[in-house]
Amino acid sequence: MLPFIIIVMIEVLVMYKKQLQIIRNITDFEPEIALVLGSGLGNFAEKIDKVCEVEYSQIEGMPVSTAPTHKGSFIFGFVGEKRVVAMQGRVHLYEGYSAQQVAMPIRIMRLLGAKTLILTNAAGGINKGFNCGDFMMITDHIASFVPSPLIGKNCELGTRFPDMSNAYSKALQQRIKAVAKSNNIPLKSGVYAQLTGPQFETPAEIKMLATLGADAVGMSTAIEAITAVHCGFEVCGISLISNLACGILDKPLTSEEVTDTANAVAPQFETLITEIIKAI
Numbered sequence: 001m002l003p004f005i006i007i008v009m010i011e012v013l014v015m016y017k018k019q020l021q022i023i024r025n026i027t028d029f030e031p032e033i034a035l036v037l038g039s040g041l042g043n044f045a046e047k048i049d050k051v052c053e054v055e056y057s058q059i060e061g062m063p064v065s066t067a068p069t070h071k072g073s074f075i076f077g078f079v080g081e082k083r084v085v086a087m088q089g090r091v092h093l094y095e096g097y098s099a100q101q102v103a104m105p106i107r108i109m110r111l112l113g114a115k116t117l118i119l120t121n122a123a124g125g126i127n128k129g130f131n132c133g134d135f136m137m138i139t140d141h142i143a144s145f146v147p148s149p150l151i152g153k154n155c156e157l158g159t160r161f162p163d164m165s166n167a168y169s170k171a172l173q174q175r176i177k178a179v180a181k182s183n184n185i186p187l188k189s190g191v192y193a194q195l196t197g198p199q200f201e202t203p204a205e206i207k208m209l210a211t212l213g214a215d216a217v218g219m220s221t222a223i224e225a226i227t228a229v230h231c232g233f234e235v236c237g238i239s240l241i242s243n244l245a246c247g248i249l250d251k252p253l254t255s256e257e258v259t260d261t262a263n264a265v266a267p268q269f270e271t272l273i274t275e276i277i278k279a280i
């Protein structure tokens with residue numbers, strides 16, 4: 001692990017270029033849109049008119065997903081006319097990966113040529129106006145409880161001190177709202193807070209997050225968004241509210257509940273994401 005971290009800090013761009021070359025030896029497909037498929041969207045990969053699939057394990061140094069519901073491949077292909085690369089399966093801090101390792105596949109998709117990134121996830125609803133199965137467009141995030149993926153020698157894909165005031169593109173948010181409206185898909189919006197997990201939060205932590213202005217909580221997306229903004233992606237994100245956060249209801253929370261809700265609303269989630277891709 002330690003030599004790997006040292007390599008990441010010193011030779012980071014060299015390693016990305018090597019990884020890029022491995023992919024380029026398999027496919028010359030140039031995506032315009034990148035997509036991270038969270039829980040409930042794993043099967044979205046089947047909606048992609050697939051040109052090529054590259055497993056993370058084929059790419060030296062790339063972290064592989066260990067989470068049971070996450071596969072581990074880049075899927076290249078078309079959604080309508082749009083050229084996409086999708087991460088079928090992401091990696092998380094709670095799997096033991098560093099924030100720099102979580103950043104790796106995001107940067108690779110940027111180096112492959114993608115300019116827009118759509119992040120998706122399952123999240124616990126904190127906002128009292130949210131219901132299980134709702135979709136929430138992410139307007140901003142709180143990443144203060146997780147390490148920054150940008151700590152260490154600056155990877156030259158971006159500036160040392162990137163601005164985060166418009167992390168989730170306002171222009172994309174407008175388009176997403178219009179797409180949801182024209183497809184009659186109700187869409188909430190709000191602030192996503194990331195914690196490391198893997199334990200779900202305590203009721204006291206959820207009260208704290210509510211006080212801080214969070215509307216939903218999860219274990220993935222903010223680190224990816226920071227990485228993406230740093231390397232010049234235009235970013236947007238949609239959370240599927242798979243459960244109400246701990247303490248909002250007086251009952252225990254299980255990962256089965258998260259998966260069951262995600263699976264139940266997956267078809268509508270797939271429609272929303274397909275239409276967003278076509279519209280941007």
Ligand code: HPA
Pocket residue numbers: 122123124125200201217218219242243244245246253258
């Ligand atoms: N907390 C953290 N992560 C989650 C949750 C939650 O309630 N639901 C889905 N991912």
